[in-house]
Amino acid sequence: MSDARLPTGLYVDAHLATLTRDAVPFYFIQKGNHSSGLLLVKINGLKGQVRLITQQRDFMEDKLVWAPALEEEMVEEQAADQYIEKAVMRDPDLWVLEIEDENFTNPFEE
Numbered sequence: 001m002s003d004a005r006l007p008t009g010l011y012v013d014a015h016l017a018t019l020t021r022d023a024v025p026f027y028f029i030q031k032g033n034h035s036s037g038l039l040l041v042k043i044n045g046l047k048g049q050v051r052l053i054t055q056q057r058d059f060m061e062d063k064l065v066w067a068p069a070l071e072e073e074m075v076e077e078q079a080a081d082q083y084i085e086k087a088v089m090r091d092p093d094l095w096v097l098e099i100e101d102e103n104f105t106n107p108f109e110e
Contacts, residue, residue, distance in 0.1 A: 008095060009034035015107050019099065024107070029096035030088050037093035040069060042080055043104045051104045052080040066106055074104075 019026050029042070043051040052069040069083055084096055099107065 007035045008032065008037050008039065012039065012095060012097070019107055025100040027098055029084060029098055030094060032091075032095040033093040037091070037095050038064075039095045039097065039108070040084065040087060041106065041108065042084065042096070042098040043106065044077065044098055044100050045102050045104055046100055047102075048077055049074045050077050050080045051075075051106075052083060053106055066109060 016026065032038075038055040040052070040054045043053070045051075051074055053066050054069040055064045056067050057063075058065045069087075070079065087094055088096060101107075
C-alpha cells in the first residue's frame with residue numbers, strides 16, 4: 001500500500017459516519033486489517049435478496065472499483081452468506097460489512 005492511499009479503517013469510518021447520519025442500519029461481519037484489506041459489502045433489502053459487492057483494484061488506473069462478488073447482481077441471502085464465510089477464511093484481512101437498505105444502494109460509490 002502506498003502512502004498516498006487512505007487506510008481501509010479510515011475509509012470505512014468516513015462512510016459509516018454518513019450511514020449513521022442517514023439512519024441506515026449496518027454492522028460488521030468482520031473487521032479486517034486497519035491499514036489494508038479490501039472491503040466486501042452485503043446490502044440487504046430485507047426480503048431474502050441481497051446485493052454482494054466487493055472492491056477490486058483497477059491496475060490500469062490504480063484505483064479501487066466496485067464489482068458484484070458473485071455472477072448475479074442480486075442473490076439469495078444464503079448464497080451470499082456462504083460466499084462471505086469462504087472469503088473470510090481465504091483472507092483474514094478482509095472487511096465485511098452488512099447494510100440494510102431496501103434500495104440496495106452502495107454507500108461507498110462516489
